[in-house]
Structures are given as C-alpha cells and as structure tokens.
Amino acid sequence: xxxxxxxxxxxxxxxxxxxxxxxxxxxxxxxxxxxxxxxxxxxxxxxxxxxxxxxxxxxxxxxxxxxxxxxxxxxxxxxxxxxxxxxxxxxxxxxxxxxxxxxxxxxxxxxxxxxxxxxxxxxxxxxxxxxxxxxxxxxxx
Numbered sequence: 594x595x596x597x598x599x600x601x602x603x604x605x606x607x608x609x610x611x612x613x614x615x616x617x618x619x620x621x622x623x624x625x626x627x628x629x630x631x632x633x634x635x636x637x638x639x640x641x642x643x644x645x646x647x648x649x650x651x652x653x654x655x656x657x658x659x660x661x662x663x664x665x666x667x668x669x670x671x672x673x674x675x676x677x678x679x680x681x682x683x684x685x686x687x688x689x690x691x692x693x694x695x696x697x698x699x700x701x702x703x704x705x706x707x708x709x710x711x712x713x714x715x716x717x718x719x720x721x722x723x724x725x726x727x728x729x730x731x732x733x734x
Contacts, residue, residue, distance in 0.1 A: 595709040596647070602663055605652035611645065611716040612677040612686065618642035621702045621728070623669070623691035631731055632700030634710065635691040647716040648679050648686055657687050664689045704730040 596609060618639040625631035636644050651657060657672070664670045670689040677686045702710075707730050714722050 595712040596649075597712070598709060599649060602660065604649075604656060604659055607650040607652055609650070609716070610648050610679050612648035612679045612684075614644040614646065614675055614677050614688065616640060616642060617644045617675075619644045619725075621700055622696050622698055624695045624697050624700065625703070625706070626669070626695075628703055628731070628733065630700060631703050631706070632697075633691075633702070633706065635696065636688060637690075645717045645721040647713050648677060648684065668692065669695050701729050701731045703733045705733045706730075 596606075599606065614636065616638055617636040620635050620637050621632035622637075623633040623635040625633050661667075661672060664672070666672055666689070670691055672687050672689055674685050675688050677684050707725075707728055711722065711726055717725070
C-alpha cells in the first residue's frame with residue numbers, strides 16, 4: 594500500500610481510493626525468498642472476512658503487466674480479478690494471490706515490509722490500521 598513504491602516501479606497512476614475486498618482475509622503466509630522465516634502478504638478466501646486496501650487506477654488497462662515482475666508472476670503469485678467495494682460502488686480489480694508452492698504457515702512479515710503496508714494508513718479504517726500495526730514481525734535480515 595506504499596504509493597511511493599508504486600511510483601518507484603514506474604507505474605503511471607490516475608487515481609487512488611480506499612477499497613474493501615469482502616470474503617477474504619489478509620494473511621502473512623507467502624514465503625519471502627530473501628529473508629529466512631519471513632512472509633509476504635497474501636489474501637485467502639474466508640467467509641465474513643474483509644481486506645482493506647488501496648485501489649490504484651492505472652493509466653491504461655495493460656499497465657498492470659508492469660507490476661507482475663515485481664510480484665513474481667507467475668511463479669510466486671498469480672494475478673486474479675476480484676470484486677471490491679469502494680465509495681459505495683462495486684468494481685472489478687486485480688489482486689495477487691500466492692501460488693500454493695510458496696504458501697507456508699508460521700511465517701511473519703519483516704518490520705520493514707509491514708511498514709510498507711502501514712504506509713497506506715489514509716486508505717484504511719482506523720480499526721483496521723490499528724489491528725495491522727499490532728501484527729507480530731521479525732527483524733529485517
């Protein structure tokens with residue numbers, strides 16, 4: 594959710610707005626291949642769950658392909674279309690879901706990685722941000 598990171602990756606954006614992904618939960622179970630025992634974020638289907646985040650409108654529909662190498666598509670993540678809610682309307686959006694071969698239980702995000710998610714505070718409810726800020730972490734390798 595760190596918009597500076599999106600900019601650093603050269604993605605041309607048009608707008609940003611809060612988004613809710615219903616029926617999913619945010620988990621830290623995608624293996625970080627650079628830091629032993631560390632995780633990256635993943636979303637998993639879970640009835641009653643809601644993931645809060647930022648919807649980024651890109652300059653063109655094809656621009657999402659620029660993000661794929663950073664997310665490790667198709668090896669570590671796969672890109673899927675999901676229905677999200679934002680400002681009272683339902684929208685289709687891309688998200689990344691971890692490939693099963695990279696999913697492990699018992700992992701924790703690094704402190705720096707979590708900070709990138711927390712940087713999206715202005716797009717999150719206060720309660721969601723507070724819960725995310727209490728996520729246990731490991732120190733960066």
